[in-house]
Amino acid sequence: MRGESQHSAEPASNDEEKPEPAEDDDSPDGLFGPFRIGGLVGVGLPSILSFGGAIKLTRYFGAGVNVGIIPTIKISLYGEAELSYQEYDAYGRLFPFGGMFFVGAGVGYATIKGSFKSSYDVRPYKAIAPTLPDSLAVESIASVRTLVLTPQIGLQHIFGSGFTLGIDVGLQVPIAPSEVHFDTKLPPDVPPEVIEKFVKPNDQKVQDTLETLGRATVPTLNLRVGWML
Numbered sequence: 001m002r003g004e005s006q007h008s009a010e011p012a013s014n015d016e017e018k019p020e021p022a023e024d025d026d027s028p029d030g031l032f033g034p035f036r037i038g039g040l041v042g043v044g045l046p047s048i049l050s051f052g053g054a055i056k057l058t059r060y061f062g063a064g065v066n067v068g069i070i071p072t073i074k075i076s077l078y079g080e081a082e083l084s085y086q087e088y089d090a091y092g093r094l095f096p097f098g099g100m101f102f103v104g105a106g107v108g109y110a111t112i113k114g115s116f117k118s119s120y121d122v123r124p125y126k127a128i129a130p131t132l133p134d135s136l137a138v139e140s141i142a143s144v145r146t147l148v149l150t151p152q153i154g155l156q157h158i159f160g161s162g163f164t165l166g167i168d169v170g171l172q173v174p175i176a177p178s179e180v181h182f183d184t185k186l187p188p189d190v191p192p193e194v195i196e197k198f199v200k201p202n203d204q205k206v207q208d209t210l211e212t213l214g215r216a217t218v219p220t221l222n223l224r225v226g227w228m229l
Helices: 192-214
Strands: 036-045 049-058 061-074 082-094 101-121 135-158 163-177 218-228
Touching (some): 049 218, 061 101, 101 163, 101 192, 135 192, 163 192
Antiparallel strands (some): 036 049, 061 082, 135 163
8 A cells, every 4th residue: 555645734933034114214204205395493503593494305314405694793702893694505414323313514605794883083184175074974884705614413303293303513614705895885075084094994893803704613503493294
């Protein structure tokens, strides 16, 4: 009698390893999946107020544009002139661990305006310019535009609702400041002697302040909030 060989299929083991799901992104998908887009506003230094748009292409890469402003202020560290400031840049960010931590850099332009106003007794010069007032008010106004590079590190988290919170620190490094451009306005009958004696020193105070700030490396610190779809 021939022996019959019986073969039975072994049931799949319940212990068989199953592929693990991919690690969840620190920032969950939004309306457009992993692509996130939105706006951010911030406060910090040197920009008192900043705002702009941002995107996150994947969990590892983001980018955006930013505008920062400082209202008129006097910073004695840089000189005697009052200053106002506007900076705009485009930046990229790399999230090396796919989480909140990022490293990045921005490049753009900072426009700094300076002014210094003072009054001078010009009565001794009325003999050569009778229409001069007794006291001449001189306001020197000038601006400088600087190409800046801003390396930075920070944290950014997008909550499930889309609310976004971030903080970053870095350095604003001037690369190529332009020449200082003046817009000092004077009455047409001011003689050269008065310009040489009073106006040029007034202008020089503004120029010294702008040249100092335009060539200074400035630390940055920003706290930003916004919404990312």
